[in-house]
Amino acid sequence: AQLPNSLEARDSAVQLHSYADARLQEETGALVIDRGEGIYVEDINGKRYIEGMAGLWSVAVGFGEKRLVDVAARQMEKLPYYHTFTYKTHGPSIELAEKLIEMAPVPMSKVYFTNSGSEANDTAIKLIWYRSNALGQPQRKKIISRVRGYHGVTLASASLTGLPNNHRSFDLPIPQVLHTTCPHYRSMKKDGESEAAFAKRCARDLEDMILAEGPDTIAAFFAEPVMGAGGVIVPPEGYWAAVQPVLKKYGILFVADEVICGFGRTGNMFGTQTYDLQPDMMTLSKALSSSYQPISALLINDDVYQPIADESHRIGVLGHGYTGSGHPVAAAVALENLKIIEERDLVGNVRAIAPLFQKRLAGLAENPLVVETRGIGLIGAAELSHETLAATPGALGAKTNATFQEKGLISRNMGDAMAFCPPLIITEAQVNEMFDIAQSSLDAIAQSL
Ligand code: PLP
Numbered sequence: 001a002q003l004p005n006s007l008e009a010r011d012s013a014v015q016l017h018s019y020a021d022a023r024l025q026e027e028t029g030a031l032v033i034d035r036g037e038g039i040y041v042e043d044i045n046g047k048r049y050i051e052g053m054a055g056l057w058s059v060a061v062g063f064g065e066k067r068l069v070d071v072a073a074r075q076m077e078k079l080p081y082y083h084t085f086t087y088k089t090h091g092p093s094i095e096l097a098e099k100l101i102e103m104a105p106v107p108m109s110k111v112y113f114t115n116s117g118s119e120a121n122d123t124a125i126k127l128i129w130y131r132s133n134a135l136g137q138p139q140r141k142k143i144i145s146r147v148r149g150y151h152g153v154t155l156a157s158a159s160l161t162g163l164p165n166n167h168r169s170f171d172l173p174i175p176q177v178l179h180t181t182c183p184h185y186r187s188m189k190k191d192g193e194s195e196a197a198f199a200k201r202c203a204r205d206l207e208d209m210i211l212a213e214g215p216d217t218i219a220a221f222f223a224e225p226v227m228g229a230g231g232v233i234v235p236p237e238g239y240w241a242a243v244q245p246v247l248k249k250y251g252i253l254f255v256a257d258e259v260i261c262g263f264g265r266t267g268n269m270f271g272t273q274t275y276d277l278q279p280d281m282m283t284l285s286k287a288l289s290s291s292y293q294p295i296s297a298l299l300i301n302d303d304v305y306q307p308i309a310d311e312s313h314r315i316g317v318l319g320h321g322y323t324g325s326g327h328p329v330a331a332a333v334a335l336e337n338l339k340i341i342e343e344r345d346l347v348g349n350v351r352a353i354a355p356l357f358q359k360r361l362a363g364l365a366e367n368p369l370v371v372e373t374r375g376i377g378l379i380g381a382a383e384l385s386h387e388t389l390a391a392t393p394g395a396l397g398a399k400t401n402a403t404f405q406e407k408g409l410i411s412r413n414m415g416d417a418m419a420f421c422p423p424l425i426i427t428e429a430q431v432n433e434m435f436d437i438a439q440s441s442l443d444a445i446a447q448s449l
Contacts, residue, residue, distance in 0.1 A: 002028075002029040006029075007044060008029030008030060008032060011029065011030050011032065012025060012026050012029050012030070017030065019165075031043055031405065032044045035063075035064075036051065036059075036062075036063025036064055037062075037063055037064040038062045038063060038064065038423070038425065039051055039054075039063075039423045039425065039426050039430055040063070041063060041410070047408070048408060049405070049408050049409060049410045050409050050410065050422070050430065050433060050434050050437070051063070051410050051422065052404075052409050052410050052411045052419075052420050052421070052422050052434055052438075053410055053411060053412050053419060053420075053421050053422070054421055054422055054423045054424075055291055056286070056291070057228055057229075057260045057265075057286055057379075057421045058285075058286035058287055058290065058291035059287075059290050059291050059292075059423050060263055060264060060265075060286075060287035060290045060337070060341060060346060060423060060424045060425075061290045061337060061340050061341065061344075061346070061423065061424070061425060062290075062423040062425045065290070065292070065337075065340065067336055067340060068290065068292045068333050068336055068337060068340075071332050071333055071335075071336040072292070072293065072329055072332065072333050074332075075092065075328055075329045075332040075333075076329055079328050080328070080329060081327065081329075082328055083323060083325065083326075084113065084321075084325050084326040085321050085325075089326075090326075090328050091328075092326075092328040092329075092331035092332040092335065093113060093326030093327075093328065093331045095331070095335055096111075096113075096297075096326070096334055096335050097110075097111040097113075097297075097326075099335060099338060100284070100297055100299060101299070103269060103338070104270075104282065104299055105268075105270045105272045105273045106272065106277075106278055106279060106301070107301060107302070108282070108299040108301050109300060109301050109302040109304075109305045110299070110300050110305050111297050111298070111299055112127070112297070112298040112300070112325070113295065113296070113297055113298075113322075113326035113327075113331070114295075114296045114297070114298060114322055114325060115294045115295060115296060115322055115324045115325070115327070115330075116152070116285060116294060116296055117151070117152050117157075117257070117259035117283060117285040117286065117296050118151070118152025118153050118154040118157040118158075119152075119154065119157075119296060119322065120152075120259070120283035120284070120285060120296040120297065120298045121151045121152050121156070121157040121160055121222065121255075121257060121283050122152070122154045122155075122156045122157045123298050123320065124220075124222070124255050124281055124298050125156045125157075125160075125220075126156075126320055127281075127298070127300065127304070127308055127320075128143070128219050128253060128255075128281075128304075129141055129219070130311055130318075130320075131219075131304060131307045131308050132219050133311065134307035134308060134310055134311035134314075135307050137216070139216060139217050140216060140217060140218070140219045141176050141217070141219055142176050142177075142178060142217050142218045142219060143160065143176060143177050143178070143218075143219060143221070143222060144177075144178050144179070144180055144206065144209060144210070144218060144220070144221045144222070144252075145160040145161070145162055145177065145178075145179055145180075145221070145223065146162050146179060146180050146181065146182055146183070146223055146227070147162040147179045147180070147181065147182040148162050148163060148182040148184065148227055148230030148231060148233060149161060149162045149163075149179075149182075149222070149223060149224060149227055149230055149257075150162075150163060150166075150224070150227065150228060150229035150230050151222055151224075151257050151259075153166060155172065155174065156174065158170065158172050158173070159172050159173030159174045159176075159177040160177055160222050162179040162182070162230065163229070163230060178209060178213065180202075180205055180206045180209050181201075181202045181205040182227075182230070182233065183198075183199070183202050183233060183235045183236055183239050184233045185198050185236045186371075186372050186383075195236045195237055195238075196236075196237060196238050198236055199235070199236045199237060199238040199239040199241075199242050200238065200242050202236075202239060202242070202243065203239075203243045203245075203246050206221075206243060206246050207246045207249075210246070210250055210252070215250040215251075215252075218250065218252050219252070219253060220252060220253040220254070220255055220280075220281075221243075221247050221252050221253070221254055221255065222255045222257055223243075223254075223255075223256065224256075224257045224258075224259070224260065224261060224271070225240075225256060225258065225261045225266065225270075225271025225272060225274060225275050225277060226260070226261055226265075226266060226274075226376060226379065228259075228260035228261075228379070228419075228421075229260075229414060230414070231381055231383070231414045231415065231417040231419075232374060232375060232379055232380055232381035232414075232417065232419055232421075233374070234374050234375065234376050235275065240275045240276065240277060241276075244277065244278060253280045253281065253304065254277070254278065254279045254280050254281075255279060255280065255281040255282070255283065256270075256271070256272050256277055256279035256281070256282045256283075257282075257283050258270055258272065258282050258284050259283055259284065259285045259286050259296070260286060260379070261274070262282075262284045262285075262286070262287060262288065263284075263286075263287035263288060263338070263341055264287065264341060264346050264347040264350050264377075264378075264424050265287065265350070265377055265378060265379050265421070265424070266350075266376050266377040266379065267347070267350050267351050267376065267377035267378075268347065269347055270282070274376070274377075280300070280301050280303060280304050281298060281299060281301070281304055282298070282299040283296065283297070283298050283299075284297045284298075284299070285297070287337075287341075287424075288334050288337070289330060289333050289334040289337050290337045292333050292337065293327070293329060293330035293333045293334070294324070294330060295327065295330035295331065295333075295334050341424070344425070346424040346425065347424075349424060349425065349426075350377050350424055351377075353378065353426060353427070353431060354376075354377050354378060356431050356432070357375070357377075357378055357380065357420075357426075357431050358376075358380065360431060360432065360434075360435035360439075361373050361375050361380040361382065361420060361435070363435070363439065364382045364435070364438060364439060364442060365382070367439070367442040367443060367446055368385075368446055369384050369385055369396065369442060369445065369449075370382050370383065370384060370385075371385050375420070378421065378422060378424060378426065379419075379420070379421045380419070380420045380421075381414070381417040381418060381419050381420065382417070382418045382420075382438070382442075383416060383417045383418075384396045384397060384400060384416040384417070384418065385416070386416055393415055393416060394413070394415045394416060396416050396445075397413030397414070397415055397416040397417065397418065398413055399445065400413060400441065400442065400445060401413040401418070403441040403444065403445055404418070404437060404438060404441050407437045407440070407441050408437060409434060409437040409438060409441070411438070418438070420438075422434060
């Protein structure tokens with residue numbers, strides 16, 4: 001129960017929370033976090049938690065990084081705000097754009113700044129449509145993404161997202177967006193189908209959809225290299241090698257949503273490198289600034305850029321932009337954050353720590369409640385059995401989440417899949433600490449059922 005006038009009660013009185021049952025939220029109240037240091041956060045009662053999700057898959061360099069605080073303060077004093085509309089710009093946005101083009105794993109031509117992953121994907125769709133019009137192909141507007149993909153929550157990006165909760169009661173998706181097969185082998189395979197055969201079937205399903213719709217109506221395909229919020233779905237062996245030629249064959253643009261995978265998570269700077277992808281556009285956010293400031297970026301190659309430039313020249317304007325696009329404080333923080341990621345070789349840390357992380361994750365499968373573990377680099381999930389707890393999907397996940405939290409670990413249950421995605425600075429001892437809590441919690445739950 002919430003004490004009158006407590007922060008919990010005041011929160012319940014005034015805030016509508018994302019991804020919560022509002023009535024339940026009113027009753028139970030939220031966990032009030034007060035401060036953070038490294039991989040840990042502390043609530044207002046002084047209880048410490050391992051932030052096993054790096055916030056929302058995002059705080060790569062950990063909490064309390066003084067260099068980011070200092071750079072933000074310096075930029076606030078010098079120029080707290082300026083925009084990048086019309087023919088204006090400023091140093092931090094230029095430097096960050098240069099840095100992203102230099103870091104990009106495939107040749108990219110231009111950077112467009114936005115404030116969230118949703119806006120980056122939304123902007124990608126708008127520029128793809130603008131480009132189709134510029135090329136005299138007004139019929140080429142359909143976009144394909146995947147069931148269980150997650151790309152955000154604005155009207156267009158929520159439509160790309162392939163999860164029922166983001167569509168139901170919102171009258172989404174918009175009709176231009178179609179969803180193809182989710183590459184989750186265990187739940188989607190047919191009887192006796194090998195992983196390799198399943199990967200090929202996913203590519204065939206995509207091609208069948210393209211042919212049924214008419215190839216000249218399909219503009220782009222959006223996908224995360226590894227699906228995150230859909231349950232951490234690691235693609236089966238051969239999946240990307242089978243899917244990419246289909247896109248090439250029909251001249252369909254490939255947008256890699258690197259919002260979670262970008263900046264080290266999978267053991268390379270980008271998921272694009274881990275899976276040998278050739279995207280035409282990339283969307284970046286989260287670890288771009290370690291979420292110390294809201295910022296995101298859309299990278300486009302020259303083949304995408306040139307028709308857009310022609311169209312803006314023809315009509316005299318690119319009629320799109322956000323007040324906060326390339327915000328100088330956010331850009332300065334992102335630049336410093338990328339410097340830290342490089343100087344401390346956090347990608348090297350992911351590679352060094354991943355074997356233990358993946359071994360401890362796989363070890364959770366010894367618990368009878370765990371039906372599958374999956375992961376790569378420093379991201380993973382443990383899927384719990386639906387059959388427990390009166391077969392209500394998500395009930396066991398929610399209970400497990402609460403037990404983890406009680407024992408000092410913040411995870412996130414995506415239905416019955418428990419996610420693990422800690423800051424990239426995590427040490428081996430801390431990986432053990434995290435999975436010790438997960439394991440003992442699951443053991444206690446299994447015994448209690
Ligand atoms: N794309 C991916 C892969 C994400 O995981 C997310 C957020 O979790 C988004 C896009 C949307 O980002 P935002 O919440 O900043 O709008």
